[in-house]
Amino acid sequence: MIKVSDRVSAISPSMTLAISAKANELKAAGERVINFGVGEPDFNTPEHICNAAKKAIDEGRTKYVAAAGLPALKKAIAAKLKRDNGLDYDPSQIVVSNGAKHSIFNAVFATVNDGDEVIIPAPYWLTYPEVVKSCGGVPVYVYADAKDGYKVTAEKIEAAVTPRTKMLILNTPCNPTGAVYGRDELAAIAAVCERHNILVLSDEIYEKLIYGGLKHYSIASLSPAMKELAIVINGVSKSYAMTGWRLGYLACPPQIAKAIASFQSHSTSNVNTITQYAALAALEGDEQPMRNMVAAFENRRNAAAKILDGMKDSGLTYVMPDGAFYIMLGFGKLYGKCYGGEKITGSMQVADLLLTEKKVALTPGICFGDDSGVRISYALSESDLKEGLERIADFAAQLK
Numbered sequence: 001m002i003k004v005s006d007r008v009s010a011i012s013p014s015m016t017l018a019i020s021a022k023a024n025e026l027k028a029a030g031e032r033v034i035n036f037g038v039g040e041p042d043f044n045t046p047e048h049i050c051n052a053a054k055k056a057i058d059e060g061r062t063k064y065v066a067a068a069g070l071p072a073l074k075k076a077i078a079a080k081l082k083r084d085n086g087l088d089y090d091p092s093q094i095v096v097s098n099g100a101k102h103s104i105f106n107a108v109f110a111t112v113n114d115g116d117e118v119i120i121p122a123p124y125w126l127t128y129p130e131v132v133k134s135c136g137g138v139p140v141y142v143y144a145d146a147k148d149g150y151k152v153t154a155e156k157i158e159a160a161v162t163p164r165t166k167m168l169i170l171n172t173p174c175n176p177t178g179a180v181y182g183r184d185e186l187a188a189i190a191a192v193c194e195r196h197n198i199l200v201l202s203d204e205i206y207e208k209l210i211y212g213g214l215k216h217y218s219i220a221s222l223s224p225a226m227k228e229l230a231i232v233i234n235g236v237s238k239s240y241a242m243t244g245w246r247l248g249y250l251a252c253p254p255q256i257a258k259a260i261a262s263f264q265s266h267s268t269s270n271v272n273t274i275t276q277y278a279a280l281a282a283l284e285g286d287e288q289p290m291r292n293m294v295a296a297f298e299n300r301r302n303a304a305a306k307i308l309d310g311m312k313d314s315g316l317t318y319v320m321p322d323g324a325f326y327i328m329l330g331f332g333k334l335y336g337k338c339y340g341g342e343k344i345t346g347s348m349q350v351a352d353l354l355l356t357e358k359k360v361a362l363t364p365g366i367c368f369g370d371d372s373g374v375r376i377s378y379a380l381s382e383s384d385l386k387e388g389l390e391r392i393a394d395f396a397a398q399l400k
């Protein structure tokens, strides 16, 4: 039998697959499963964006275009980066790819050599370590505490730096914790990266999903030296409810953008041309539908927090998320207790029992490098949110 390459065999299989397969089985059997596992907005793509795609088809804009992106779209992205983030990039420093995930892969592939270390704050988005490993890099985890709002400090990052450190992956707002880094926190982290000449892959895909009047800062905007070390990742998936369209982008120093553009020209070529016209309409068009969506997420976050605050006696803990649409629910205080005679020791077991016993699907924290809790997504209706949290509280109350 032919063996797969060492490169791909280093990649871990998705730990969430078994849970989603089981959730689907239960649904097919007629059970009402509350699904807290979703990683995408439950809103439709705004109409003006869909219309731009239909128009592109009707006008025959269905051919190959430049591998790194339509010139008009790259110009619109440069204008967005200036307008929203105070960043000056020439369109030649921007590469449009098939989703932010693809941009992240390209960025790591283009900069990380075998054995290079990449610092990843935990809890982390589960794709980062797998991308780093598949490019020959070595993930180095720095753990954030719930008591610090799930944010790592500059000191913690500096303590993990070695002569082999090549990159730091920063994600604000963060999946899975909803943590949002403030300007001063980012400035302190930027100082560490500048001191040690470390690249920062700054994943800002949840930039627009931010609450309580907080402001998003791109670390690249904090100093010219930091901008030289930054690869800014963003896209339309989460902000404009366009997850299925597949469009993300990155902005970075010219030599890196050039390398990524030529690599992409030999791998995927351009992103679907029709999608690029849709993204252009998203970036240049009416932002009211997005604002409505953000307001709905903020209401749900507040509703979830209110319900959780009313369950203080359950032993469940949480940190109020400032962005994205996730909450890490801490089960740590309940470990060691038993459910029907079975001792609870970890997040995989909690997720499994919640699904089997309470028909609630969610993601175990271990997938994000934090076994002390589970992640719920509030990209679902307020009534499902309420019912789901009540089922979880019910489960917690049955632990003896």
Ligand SMILES: Cc1ncc(COP(=O)(O)O)c(C=O)c1O
Residues within 6 Å of the ligand: 039, 098, 099, 100, 101, 102, 125, 171, 174, 175, 203, 205, 235, 236, 237, 238, 243, 247, 248
């Ligand atoms: C932190 C983070 N970055 C990137 C992505 C990928 O986004 P896209 O759908 O544009 O590839 C996700 C999607 O879940 C995410 O949570």
